[in-house]
Amino acid sequence: MSSARPGGRPSTSPPAFAELWRDLEPLGRDARSGGYRRFSWTEADARCRSWFTERATERGLATHADGNGNLWAWWGKPGPGAIATGSHLDSVPDGGAYDGALGVVSALAAVDLLQQKSFYPERPVVLGAFTEEEGARFGVACLGSRLLTGGIAPETARALAGDGGVTLAEAMTAAGFDPAAIGPRDDLLAGLAAFVELHIEQGRALAPLGSCVGVAEGIWPHGRWRLRFGGRADHAGTAELAGRRDPMLPFAHAVLAARQAAAARGGRATIGKVTAEPGGANAVPAQVTAWLDARAGDEAALAGTVSIVRSVSEKTAAEHGVTLDMRQESYSPPVRFDAELRDRIIGVLAAAGMAAPVLPTAAGHDAGVLAARLPAAMLFVRNPSGISHSAAEHADLADCEAGVRALAAVLEDLAGPAR
């Protein structure tokens, strides 16, 4: 395999990373914002899927999709005790190039590195690319891994509708996938011994520590709530303020309450999506719908934050004759990654000369969903600005290449001869 690659680079450098990266980079990129719009089951998504399948096939890996659209590429004969790695290819609206994609590209590049040094896995290595990790189209984060593990019922998932009202079932059908086939795959999970996800750091903890790679401790509990404030459309000039039922006012109170409640608990609260209907500049809106993303270091702090947003929203909605429908769209309990796997990874990296600090994270990941079913771990690659979910997200090439070397070392250890 490595003989097919020209250049004769030293075995410690990942020759294919930059090339793979360049290849994937233009897919789903928005010309205006420079950010990505890789939403599941769209044309951009199909192009990313083809790209992954082709790159894996070139490397001699056997590929298939599970019924949930998650892609798998096997190095070595599929069988029990497999070591899985990978991440996702979808993005938030105008997201960065690294979130998700870095883990998939690094997995392919790590296989290159191991093949180049003529390593052959004792147990199979399988690369995964999960569907709809961001929940950008259908509102449920980690949808592909949740379906795989039974974390969401197939009938619930099929009925999820995106902004234009298209359901997951309709979108999958349009993309040539059978929505009747979605659901848990215990057979597949039973064959996996561990999952290691490499991901760009989301935040800025590694830079001050001078480390290019870190290891995840756990994931904060987090969730998403939809708040629908129902008022009454009216004329912006002639409707007296006192008689209005203006949903924009309790919404504004909810925004400020969310921030204050999260800050008081050292957590996070964000309202990044809001729609006012019908949206006339000279009319009181009939309805304002907003999405609250809330996270905290523990479940009590998270519940406290959400409870305050709910009570402030209820109180101010009532004051303005507005109705409130607040419902949880998704919830992820706290994750503590497998301590034994984590310590083994730290040891492997130390032996390779890499000091990898242990970091908590407030971001959800497919590794967090899989952690409920098998030992899982995460490697983080330094994000010098800490910016994430933005076109400005960035990691240096040297750090990405260090991440590939780290992942290759971990796979070599986990899939190599038993210790």
Added chain:
Amino acid sequence: MSSARPGGRPSTSPPAFAELWRDLEPLGRDARSGGYRRFSWTEADARCRSWFTERATERGLATHADGNGNLWAWWGKPGPGAIATGSHLDSVPDGGAYDGALGVVSALAAVDLLQQKSFYPERPVVLGAFTEEEGARFGVACLGSRLLTGGIAPETARALAGDGGVTLAEAMTAAGFDPAAIGPRDDLLAGLAAFVELHIEQGRALAPLGSCVGVAEGIWPHGRWRLRFGGRADHAGTAELAGRRDPMLPFAHAVLAARQAAAARGGRATIGKVTAEPGGANAVPAQVTAWLDARAGDEAALAGTVSIVRSVSEKTAAEHGVTLDMRQESYSPPVRFDAELRDRIIGVLAAAGMAAPVLPTAAGHDAGVLAARLPAAMLFVRNPSGISHSAAEHADLADCEAGVRALAAVLEDLAGPAR
């Protein structure tokens, strides 16, 4: 003319009103909301235009469009000293059936009534249907009458862009109109002796007074401001609150400040349109754009309201590292309608047995724009709920028919033999 109409109804009833109304009612109606989406230069708009031209032609009126897309239908030979009436056919998003359309339908029905009683105008009567009164597509209210009177420069208007980025010039071209022809028409205005606009009441002043028709005193000063809060996209989980530049927070402060400032001055402030970009539920938005509609009984109160919104927005934006770009999109100074014309109309209505109270209004109208150039007046038809700019807007048929009788009496007086 009246001999062409079957039925032999008494001359005091407006036979054609209900028929005209039924005819226009389905055009541009949204099946889901039940409200109207008659936006200028769209297909719905073209259908409304054709409807008006055909109904006017059936009545023997000579129709033409001025360069701004405003439609005119002449009863009697076009010439100086004409009495103009009419309103507009466009709507706010999911607006009601009456706002604008009632004035156009009533003008046609009033001509029917006068033709039926064999009245022939001594001076020409001209019916107008103005373009983009609501500013729902291009953001500037009364765009057609402003262009006609020189209240907005043609090059400014041509460059106005709607939500999809389509400019007025492009939209007019697509609809088969020449955008090079827009601009003031002093020749046309010089031929008009008066303009009387009938409109559904927007508010609820007539119902408690037991009157079905009222007369306008004046129009509050009002305007529209666009606030663009520029922040930085970031991850909803991992970006610490303290380091964020979240534009949603100063926006929320602006919403609450606008309400409070308007309430303190007995005026109005409304934010009915807001967009958060890129709009991901798990990302801090990069930008929030909102439109403020503000009105007050006098210009000092209006300026005070806007000034408070600006200073609160600036202060809270700065606190969050967010930029603010706040600009006036339109401004309408106060209008006091011509007192002589108003008193003459009150007298005519009293003679016809209708007590018409004089009402102020906080809504802008084409009559307010034209009032700067010629004597103008408005008749209001009772709105029993006061709801406006909503699919729930309503007027009773009997009140609409009374409005037609009132308008016919006014036209008969103004266009009849000199007193």
